[in-house]
Amino acid sequence: MPTFTETAKATKKKREIKLVGSDMYIITEKGIPKFDDIGPFKCEFISNRGTKVWPGFVSPDLLQVNWYRCRFMATKDVQDADVNTFLDALTKKGWWWSAAQKLWNYDGEPGFSKAY
Amino acid sequence: MGTQHVVTMLPGEGTGPEICEAVRMVIDASGVNIKWEYEDIGLDCLEKYGTLLPDKTVQNIAKNKVALKGPTTTPIGTGHKSANVTLRKVFDLYANVRPAKLIPVLKRPWDKIDILNFRENTEDCYAAIEHMVSDEVAQCLKVITWPGSYRIADFAFKWAKEQGRKKVYCVHKANIMKMTDGLFLDAFREVAKKYPDIESGDIIVDNCCMQLVRNPAQFDCLVLPNLYGDILTDLCAGLVGGLGFAPGANVGDGCAIFEAVHGSAPKYAGMKKVNPSAVLVSGVMMLRWLKEEAAADRITKAMFAVLDERKHVTYDVGGTATTDEYAQAIVDKMHAKV
Ligand SMILES: NC(=O)c1ccc[n+]([C@@H]2O[C@H](COP(=O)([O-])OP(=O)(O)OC[C@H]3O[C@@H](n4cnc5c(N)ncnc54)[C@H](O)[C@@H]3O)[C@@H](O)[C@H]2O)c1
Numbered sequence: 001m002p003t004f005t006e007t008a009k010a011t012k013k014k015r016e017i018k019l020v021g022s023d024m025y026i027i028t029e030k031g032i033p034k035f036d037d038i039g040p041f042k043c044e045f046i047s048n049r050g051t052k053v054w055p056g057f058v059s060p061d062l063l064q065v066n067w068y069r070c071r072f073m074a075t076k077d078v079q080d081a082d083v084n085t086f087l088d089a090l091t092k093k094g095w096w097w098s099a100a101q102k103l104w105n106y107d108g109e110p111g112f113s114k115a116y
Numbered sequence: 117m118g119t120q121h122v123v124t125m126l127p128g129e130g131t132g133p134e135i136c137e138a139v140r141m142v143i144d145a146s147g148v149n150i151k152w153e154y155e156d157i158g159l160d161c162l163e164k165y166g167t168l169l170p171d172k173t174v175q176n177i178a179k180n181k182v183a184l185k186g187p188t189t190t191p192i193g194t195g196h197k198s199a200n201v202t203l204r205k206v207f208d209l210y211a212n213v214r215p216a217k218l219i220p221v222l223k224r225p226w227d228k229i230d231i232l233n234f235r236e237n238t239e240d241c242y243a244a245i246e247h248m249v250s251d252e253v254a255q256c257l258k259v260i261t262w263p264g265s266y267r268i269a270d271f272a273f274k275w276a277k278e279q280g281r282k283k284v285y286c287v288h289k290a291n292i293m294k295m296t297d298g299l300f301l302d303a304f305r306e307v308a309k310k311y312p313d314i315e316s317g318d319i320i321v322d323n324c325c326m327q328l329v330r331n332p333a334q335f336d337c338l339v340l341p342n343l344y345g346d347i348l349t350d351l352c353a354g355l356v357g358g359l360g361f362a363p364g365a366n367v368g369d370g371c372a373i374f375e376a377v378h379g380s381a382p383k384y385a386g387m388k389k390v391n392p393s394a395v396l397v398s399g400v401m402m403l404r405w406l407k408e409e410a411a412a413d414r415i416t417k418a419m420f421a422v423l424d425e426r427k428h429v430t431y432d433v434g435g436t437a438t439t440d441e442y443a444q445a446i447v448d449k450m451h452a453k454v
Contacts, residue, residue: 012251015251017251023247047244047245049238049243049261049264050238050239050242050243050244050259051205051238059205059208061207061208061368061369062205062208063208063210063261063264063267065262065263065264069245101247103247104248106248106251111247111248112246112247112248113244113247115244116201116202
């Protein structure tokens with residue numbers, strides 16, 4: 001008899017995984033970052049504490065902290081190595097980042113949330 | 117008549133408009149001088165303006181800085197953001213104030229509950245940062261910030277002080293989530309030092325739930341991160357009398373929007389049978405915010421009296437009165453007392 005853990009692990013469905021971008025968590029005291037395209041990576045939106053602060057309207061009342069979630073989407077097919085190049089470029093441009101989270105599509109469905 | 121207040125009225129949808137009309141009738145009869153400015157919000161706006169929250173509405177709230185809101189209907193799966201969440205984001209309404217006060221005439225196993233909940237409204241697991249980090253692991257970031265935690269604690273202590281409250285407690289799970297809830301608790305403790313006259317302390321969220329159902333009378337004011345606040349305030353609403361009576365306010369530095377905890381109950385729309393009490397009590401909170409204490413007291417007393425008589429109450433509290441008949445009975449009571 002398999003254990004519950006073994007049964008659970010066996011139910012995993014095979015899904016096709018595709019790299020489509022990366023979320024960059026950037027620390028800055030200089031307000032909302034601005035980015036040019038970096039190689040095949042283009043900034044799609046920036047949020048702070050979950051609220052979208054770029055592009056579009058930002059309420060002057062909004063509390064912002066020094067940590068921004070910057071969503072970079074790939075504009076063409078990319079591989080993991082392209083992300084390394086992208087991270088190096090970002091660092092060379094002087095951006096200080098706390099983490100990078102690769103964005104994957106699973107069977108064509110995004111495995112990541114949008115910002116409000 | 118005293119000072120005139122200009123208030124944005126957002127009747128909302130479903131049963132919202134009929135509730136708001138009844139509430140307006142009661143508030144107008146309480147002796148306050150309010151100029152209501154009606155603005156649209158919700159699904160109906162989609163056709164007219166292409167958005168759930170038209171710019172005109174936002175501008176009006178920004179001008180008046182205070183609004184009374186009926187419930188709206190959140191479309192499921194249309195890709196449109198909820199009007200409520202958008203309002204919260206646009207005005208950074210970081211404090212969700214939800215009092216839970218026992219209504220004397222509703223039979224409950226307790227003889228006293230008077231809890232004031234301050235729920236942080238913008239952070240925590242509600243920051244919408246979620247990823248499938250591998251094909252078998254999902255992750256949601258719980259975001260707690262120092263300024264976000266500090267301001268909700270400061271807001272709560274200040275409000276508590278103004279209302280002559282005695283105790284403010286922080287609800288958390290810092291024993292397990294040492295960084296996130298730990299930061300929330302640290303900020304709370306730092307703020308508490310500024311208010312030496314108010315007793316402060318903290319309680320772990322699971323114990324708090326158990327204590328709430330066993331002995332709710334021991335609690336006064338609670339400050340909670342978003343998720344615990346979401347859950348505990350519903351628990352508190354259940355303790356005192358259910359959704360028909362639970363009021364709330366969403367407050368930021370720039371404005372305050374008062375609304376009931378309940379939704380638009382669309383299946384009753386147009387039938388004029390739902391209970392307007394929760395929106396009415398939210399309106400009473402608004403009157404206190406506007407420093408119209410006498411009118412607020414008058415409405416509360418009259419509402420309790422009508423509930424006590426049980427002659428003109430709505431279906432959810434065992435009566436047959438319509439929304440309007442109940443409201444009219446409250447108005448009649450107020451006039452009888454003057
Ligand atoms: N603040 C808001 O605007 C708000 C809050 C919650 C839900 N909603 C929205 O409202 C819609 C309906 O949601 P729902 O059915 O889950 O919740 P609901 O609160 O509208 O209704 C749940 C049930 O509670 C009872 N009820 C609610 N209000 C009552 C009242 N005033 N008097 C008597 N009985 C009352 C009814 O039996 C109703 O069927 C959804 O679209 C939801 O997104 C809006």
